[in-house]
Amino acid sequence: MHLFTSRFNPKPEGVAEMPGSVTTPGGFLASGISAGIKKSGKRDLGLLVCENPAASAVVMTANAAAAAPVTVCRSEVALKAVQGVVVNSGCANACTGEDGEQDAREMIRLAAGSTRIEPSRMAVASTGVIGRRLPMDRVVSGIAEAVSELSANGGNDFAESIMTTDRLEKQGAVEVELSGGKVRIGACAKGAGMIAPDMATMLAFITTDAGAPADLLRDVLAAAAAGSFNAVSVDGDMSTNDCAFLVASGTSGVSLEAGSEDLETFSVALESVCRSLALKMVADGEGATKVIELTVTGARDRGEAARVARVISLSPLVRTAFYGRDANWGRLIASAGAALAGEPALEADICYEGICLARGGAAADEGVDPGRLAAVMDAAEIAVKIDLHRGGEEYKMYFSDLTHEYVTINAEYTT
Incomplete structure (x- = not known):
């Protein structure tokens, strides 16, 4: 191999x-x-x-x-x-x-x-x-x-x-x-x-x-x-x-x-x-069809960047969106905000393979080519970047999508 x-x-x-x-x-x-x-x-x-x-x-x-x-x-x-x-x-x-x-x-x-x-x-x-x-x-x-x-x-x-x-x-x-x-x-x-x-x-x-x-x-x-x-x-x-x-x-x-x-x-x-x-x-994750590379930048420190990355990567809503080939950036920013609960309003940028979908915490006003975005979401590997605009530290994490097969495997696995 x-x-x-x-x-x-x-x-x-x-x-x-x-x-x-x-x-x-x-x-x-x-x-x-x-x-x-x-x-x-x-x-x-x-x-x-x-x-x-x-x-x-x-x-x-x-x-x-x-x-x-x-x-x-x-x-x-x-x-x-x-x-x-x-x-x-x-x-x-x-x-x-x-x-x-x-x-x-x-x-x-x-x-x-x-x-x-x-x-x-x-x-x-x-x-x-x-x-x-x-x-x-x-x-x-x-x-x-x-x-x-x-x-x-x-x-x-x-x-x-x-x-x-x-x-x-x-x-x-x-x-x-x-x-x-x-x-x-x-x-x-x-x-x-x-x-x-x-x-x-x-x-x-x-x-x-x-x-x-x-x-x-x-x-x-x-x-x-x-x-x-x-x-x-x-x-x-x-x-x-x-x-x-x-x-x-x-x-x-x-x-x-x-x-x-x-x-x-x-x-x-x-x-x-x-x-x-x-x-x-x-x-090879149970039922996985995609690998997502998530880079969190603009954090106050590495620990903050890691905390945001981990909350996003664990979100069932985020992971099922990737399985459904849905570039639902709102789920990512919601998870990032949850990781930073109690902090000042989050004004993050979110990009999928360089396609910016959110700027300053709101939908990006530049046009997005639907065909190009669909091709990104169809891929087996997807790079996502979220810039928190809070500092100069970053953290990178990798996670899989969440599929029907994951549920089947773990429902049937002997316990």
Whole structure:
């Protein structure tokens, strides 16, 4: 699968896309098998391992009802030195109490023991239905099978094993030219629903053969997540299980140093990969037919711009208008005004792909070509800009439309 398929995320200079997955960077093995957790019989248990001690960084959900794998990782795993991750789909192991935490610990113990990795360096992740215990008899045998299937060619199977309501796999790899040589970044993710900012509902696994200390990886991952995973919305629901892992094997022999041009080049490449995955989640959003890039400018500060963007992106009225191909700018300005309740009257400009529909908080008086506007609303990607005229800060966010199919999928999804 190609990473750079959206015009909202062009490939950066110095970055070459290549066929691949999480095992494309040197030093990584992966597998994905069917343990019988999903009734469909599809792959539902994956294992990703770095063959040598690695440095890592992890960002996790802010949900107060965080799932057992998240709480166990936070309290018992050395998140700066993750060398392996065992993950299942089909069952979130969330809201399962101490029993669920024990199940998460057992997954770590089994995966670590079979791969000869220190338990404190083996992480665990889950995704799926909330409130149900894992079928541990199947998980136990599944982990044994996943260990036996570990391979440098196992990235595709791993990517498939983490999917739930996703229609498409989300994975890819790039090669980045640095002063000391070339490094690779491989990645995969899952996510199509329950997607909101501050860790969209998703699991993401990113690997690189660059060398870097954990604190440096933490900073570059946090920055990449801010412009990607934390800047998308499909339905505004924050998951209990979200997490993104970045693991560096160092096998390329090229090391990243704070403040260097190489670090800047790597950071740009990493964020572009993360944004590609995030945009694919929005495009693959349950029932989605459109991806909207919303840019809020003219805010007093970045926080204000982000607040306006998020309120607009979560509005069912806004999102159904895009599904109906209706350039109903009134719904956008109403949502923006709600985000700024109590503030002076809002005199915003609103433009769809450069076609200005509102100026100063009222309908624009210039003529609009109906055919051109219709073509804009028919497109699969639509860029919208709202200028608040309150300051000099901006924020960019991506969201999907809201369709009949979204309701059908979630009404029929097992709870």
